Amino acid sequence: MSRADIFASIQRGLGRRQASAAERAAVEQRLNAKAPNLIPARGQLSGEALQQLFISMAQEASAEIIELTRIQEVPQAAALWLQEKGIEELVLASDPELQALDWSSTQGVLRREGVAQAGDLASLTLAFAGIAETGTLMLYSHPDSPTSLNFLPDNHLLILRRVDLVGVYEEAWNKLRTQVGENWPRTVNMITGPSRSADIEQKLQMGAHGPRRLVIFLID
Amino acid sequence: MQIRSPEFKQNARIALTDVGLQKALGNVKTGFPDKRAKAVARMPEFDALRDQARDLKNHILQHLDLYLEIFEANVIKQGGQVHWCRTAEDARQTILRLCQEAGAKTVTKGKSMVSEEINLNAHLEAHGIQPVETDLGEYILQLRGDHPSHIIAPAIHLNLEDVSETFHQHHHKPKSMDAAVLMQEARETLREKFVVADVGITGANFLVAETGSTLIVTNEGNGDLTQTLPKTHIVVSSIEKVVPTLEDMSLFLRLLARSATGQEFTVYNTLSSGTKRLGDQDGPEAFHVVLVDNGRSDMLGGELQEMLRCIRCAACMNHCPVYGAIGGHAYGWVYPGPMGSVLTPQMIGIEQAALLPNASTFCGKCEEVCPVRIPLPKLMRHWRKNEFERHLTPQAARWGLGIWAFFAKRPSLYRLLSRISNLSLRSLAGKKQRIEKLPFGQAWTQMRDMPAPSGKTFMQQWQARNKTGHNS
Numbered sequence: 270m271s272r273a274d275i276f277a278s279i280q281r282g283l284g285r286r287q288a289s290a291a292e293r294a295a296v297e298q299r300l301n302a303k304a305p306n307l308i309p310a311r312g313q314l315s316g317e318a319l320q321q322l323f324i325s326m327a328q329e330a331s332a333e334i335i336e337l338t339r340i341q342e343v344p345q346a347a348a349l350w351l352q353e354k355g356i357e358e359l360v361l362a363s364d365p366e367l368q369a370l371d372w373s374s375t376q377g378v379l380r381r382e383g384v385a386q387a388g389d390l391a392s393l394t395l396a397f398a399g400i401a402e403t404g405t406l407m408l409y410s411h412p413d414s415p416t417s418l419n420f421l422p423d424n425h426l427l428i429l430r431r432v433d434l435v436g437v438y439e440e441a442w443n444k445l446r447t448q449v450g451e452n453w454p455r456t457v458n459m460i461t462g463p464s465r466s467a468d469i470e471q472k473l474q475m476g477a478h479g480p481r482r483l484v485i486f487l488i489d
Numbered sequence: 490m491q492i493r494s495p496e497f498k499q500n501a502r503i504a505l506t507d508v509g510l511q512k513a514l515g516n517v518k519t520g521f522p523d524k525r526a527k528a529v530a531r532m533p534e535f536d537a538l539r540d541q542a543r544d545l546k547n548h549i550l551q552h553l554d555l556y557l558e559i560f561e562a563n564v565i566k567q568g569g570q571v572h573w574c575r576t577a578e579d580a581r582q583t584i585l586r587l588c589q590e591a592g593a594k595t596v597t598k599g600k601s602m603v604s605e606e607i608n609l610n611a612h613l614e615a616h617g618i619q620p621v622e623t624d625l626g627e628y629i630l631q632l633r634g635d636h637p638s639h640i641i642a643p644a645i646h647l648n649l650e651d652v653s654e655t656f657h658q659h660h661h662k663p664k665s666m667d668a669a670v671l672m673q674e675a676r677e678t679l680r681e682k683f684v685v686a687d688v689g690i691t692g693a694n695f696l697v698a699e700t701g702s703t704l705i706v707t708n709e710g711n712g713d714l715t716q717t718l719p720k721t722h723i724v725v726s727s728i729e730k731v732v733p734t735l736e737d738m739s740l741f742l743r744l745l746a747r748s749a750t751g752q753e754f755t756v757y758n759t760l761s762s763g764t765k766r767l768g769d770q771d772g773p774e775a776f777h778v779v780l781v782d783n784g785r786s787d788m789l790g791g792e793l794q795e796m797l798r799c800i801r802c803a804a805c806m807n808h809c810p811v812y813g814a815i816g817g818h819a820y821g822w823v824y825p826g827p828m829g830s831v832l833t834p835q836m837i838g839i840e841q842a843a844l845l846p847n848a849s850t851f852c853g854k855c856e857e858v859c860p861v862r863i864p865l866p867k868l869m870r871h872w873r874k875n876e877f878e879r880h881l882t883p884q885a886a887r888w889g890l891g892i893w894a895f896f897a898k899r900p901s902l903y904r905l906l907s908r909i910s911n912l913s914l915r916s917l918a919g920k921k922q923r924i925e926k927l928p929f930g931q932a933w934t935q936m937r938d939m940p941a942p943s944g945k946t947f948m949q950q951w952q953a954r955n956k957t958g959h960n961s
């Protein structure tokens with residue numbers, strides 16, 4: 270009942286019954302075109318400048334950036350980072366690329382794969398894209414990438430490939446459309462720095478409910 | 490939430506002499522406007538984006554039924570369901586039923602003003618379901634039996650002492666005056682709730698027709714834990730929040746954080762589409778979108794239609810001298826400040842909310858900062874005209890004098906407003922002659938009787954604001 274009432278009320282307000290063919294065409298056209306609106310000049314960069322923008326914006330949002338060359342360097346770098354924080358365990362996304370990493374030269378990191386549990390201290394996941402305009406990471410849920418890894422652990426470590434850097438949100442959406450095709454994911458996360466709140470006297474405190482720290486390993 | 494809008498005058502008078510509230514309100518005036526101004530200055534295209542956002546919202550509203558139909562079809566395609574609720578009562582009942590069907594005992598909640606609008610928590614509690622607010626500000630308020638006084642900073646009317654006392658009572662831990670320690674306590678307490686909740690309820694900032702997705706924007710990550718861990722995810726939102734595509738959503742996102750908190754981007758922008766997919770290791774098994782009308786569709790085609798462009802950024806209240814002076818609770822219902830003065834009469838009736846459209850100096854600052862260029866002063870005038878036609882005017886005119894007296898007691902605010910616009914000051918009392926006859930001297934002497942701390946803080950803050958008060 271409510272549905273019909275609401276639609277009738279909307280149509281009454283718009284001063285028409287069913288939409289005209291022209292109105293339908295306008296809506297279809299907009300949905301099909303997926304045309305960008307005004308895109309700020311800031312994000313329209315490439316190469317080194319794009320990377321520098323991403324790094325500076327992510328750092329401004331309090332993300333840590335660790336620049337590496339190859340993904341094979343991640344276990345060492347991650348182990349070192351965890352050691353400095355006194356953390357001995359790491360939950361990993363069950364991604365083949367992460368599974369292929371060789372941890373044999375590292376010590377003292379207890380690894381587990383799968384979803385996060387309350388009390389987990391650190392996770393390691395793969396970012397799908399990095400968006401330079403605001404230093405934002407994009408991740409999406411799939412069997413190898415549980416969403417809980419992005420929120421429950423105290424520290425979130427991510428790997429981001431330099432080739433996956435884009436300038437603006439619109440590029441990231443197109444990249445995602447190409448990647449997933451018809452299989453749109455349940456969750457898409459855009460993450461810009463670690464969790465925070467200013468709910469007590471408008472003074473910013475880091476680490477509200479999500480990760481207290483966000484570490485990005487930038488690789489080739 | 491109990492309606493206290495008819496007592497607006499009295500609420501405002503009490504608020505003005507509430508020392509704690511005045512101290513807390515200093516955080517609005519010194520924080521938000523400067524941060525917004527800085528963020529806007531870094532985005533040269535900001536005004537052009539605002540024009541596009543206004544035009545796009547107008548396009549959406551003209552085709553609202555079509556976009557909603559497509560949104561619904563795509564939610565279903567992703568494995569979810571849409572529930573249409575004409576009234577607040579329909580929405581309460583629907584959500585209760587969904588929670589009961591899920592066998593829920595506890596429900597975690599992300600921040601949602603629509604859930605306040607429909608008074609959801611009380612309804613769930615009355616039926617034996619425990620809602621747990623997880624946004625830090627909302628959590629503090631729930632423990633205190635209090636309600637939000639601001640749409641994005643719900644506990645802005647409280648001071649550290651208040652939070653400290655509340656947590657001490659409820660967490661049974663040593664009393665702390667360190668905000669970081671207090672937040673840590675909330676984090677630990679709520680972590681257990683996230684894990685055991687049967688249902689997670691969030692709001693939505695946008696509904697994307699193209700993909701049938703809902704989007705939430707949070708800094709804390711509480712909304713994400715709320716909607717990822719339980720078996721059922723219920724989104725409660727309203728019909729005007731639909732946007733055509735992800736590109737269109739991106740346009741609004743570029744405006745939202747900058748207008749709201751002055752951030753370049755909010756920490757977590759999360760898109761939810763249906764249920765967990767085959768093989769996914771986490772995520773909800775059921776996904777419901779409860780779409781509330783509650784008077785919105787009746788605004789289409791009328792003078793208030795433009796209000797439906799609102800993206801709930803709170804810039805209008807952050808820049809409003811009246812909100813800054815009396816806070817959000819004085820408005821007596823869910824939505825405070827200029828946007829509330831337009832929406833509340835629509836939702837609870839002009840008879841109850843007749844005073845709110847007068848709670849304005851008509852300085853025009855709200856319209857100046859609104860990211861979707863809603864002419865808020867014009868819409869408030871619409872209600873005043875409406876009151877006049879319904880013979881509610883005498884009361885309103887009396888209020889007009891009252892608010893003048895309150896500004897007259899504050900010379901620095903008066904000066905600021907004079908600079909902004911002589912004209913808008915005149916409209917305070919409706920008629921030019923009346924203002925000129927007001928007893929200035931008497932109002933001044935009355936100020937000596939005001940409690941010193943509140944007067945002082947207020948003045949200091951406005952003085953500080955005057956130095957940097959150019960933010961659009």
Ligand code: SF4
Nearest residue numbers: 799800802803805859
């Ligand atoms: S009316 Fe405009 S400024 Fe106020 S909350 Fe809505 S969008 Fe923001």
